Amino acid sequence: MKILLVYPEFPDTFWSFKYALKFISKKATHPPLGLLTVAAMLPKEWEKKLVDMNVTTLRDKDLEWADFAFISAMSVQKAAAREVISKCKKMGIKIVGGGPLFTTEYENFGDVDHLVLNEAEITLPPFLEDLRNGCAKHIYTSKELPDIEKTPIPLWELINMKKICIYEYPIFPRLPF
Ligand code: B12
Numbered sequence: 001m002k003i004l005l006v007y008p009e010f011p012d013t014f015w016s017f018k019y020a021l022k023f024i025s026k027k028a029t030h031p032p033l034g035l036l037t038v039a040a041m042l043p044k045e046w047e048k049k050l051v052d053m054n055v056t057t058l059r060d061k062d063l064e065w066a067d068f069a070f071i072s073a074m075s076v077q078k079a080a081a082r083e084v085i086s087k088c089k090k091m092g093i094k095i096v097g098g099g100p101l102f103t104t105e106y107e108n109f110g111d112v113d114h115l116v117l118n119e120a121e122i123t124l125p126p127f128l129e130d131l132r133n134g135c136a137k138h139i140y141t142s143k144e145l146p147d148i149e150k151t152p153i154p155l156w157e158l159i160n161m162k163k164i165c166i167y168e169y170p171i172f173p174r175l176p177f
Helices: 018-024 033-041 060-065 075-091 100-104 120-132
Strands: 002-007 047-052 068-072 094-098 114-116
Touching: 002 033, 002 060, 033 047, 033 068, 033 120, 047 060, 060 075, 068 075, 075 094, 075 100, 094 100, 094 120, 114 120
Parallel strands: 002 047, 002 068, 068 094, 094 114
Antiparallel strands: none
């Protein structure tokens, strides 16, 4: 199984620091932590690629390669997420949506094949099990909260941290600790 994990582009917001990041040769203020964590929960033998659209371009050949596109987004990324969904639909790629955007307004995403909502530690395993058995449903949700100590370490190998400025915001002074 080939999984393309996609993080849609942020619009210009305070937290995007789009103009300031140029001065330190970075393209994004933070890594797509939810997607990297979900990637670590997928079967080891599945092939995985991650495209963070804040750092690089989503190419047709990335989509052609994939069996599934796993999209993660906050509500602020809604317009960009919609564009990714349309692209996937046009190319016939199945979509799995998760993260805050899909969790808070799943009723607006009837066109997404599978909505794996809330905490993936709880909702992803039943989805994967159903997928294996050929009976994956449209929505997986749960109010249960996971034991964070059991959450796997994000699959850092999927991204290039050189272009990402992790919590060292250019306009903040360095803290003395
Ligand atoms: C750290 C943080 C930030 C950081 C970095 C964000 C990041 N992605 O690393 C900063 C400070 C930059 C930030 C900024 C903003 N944030 Co913020 N942030 C958070 C915070 C505290 C933690 C996010 C995190 O990294 N969690 C750890 C990872 C592992 O968890 P996760 O991303 O939630 O992913 C889990 C699930 O969502 C799910 N999942 C996620 N993606 C996917 C994908 C698939 C396919 C599947 C199956 C599952 C899945 O599985 C994961 C494991 O359980 C959350 C609140 C919270 N406690 O979660 C708010 C939160 C995500 N932020 C929020 C908001 C609103 C913002 C801002 C828009 C605020 C603003 N007004 O400017 C900005 C937007 C950024 C921008 N560029 O414009 C909201 C989003 C609400 C929404 N519906 O979109 C949250 C939920 C806070 C809240 N309760 O309101 N934020």
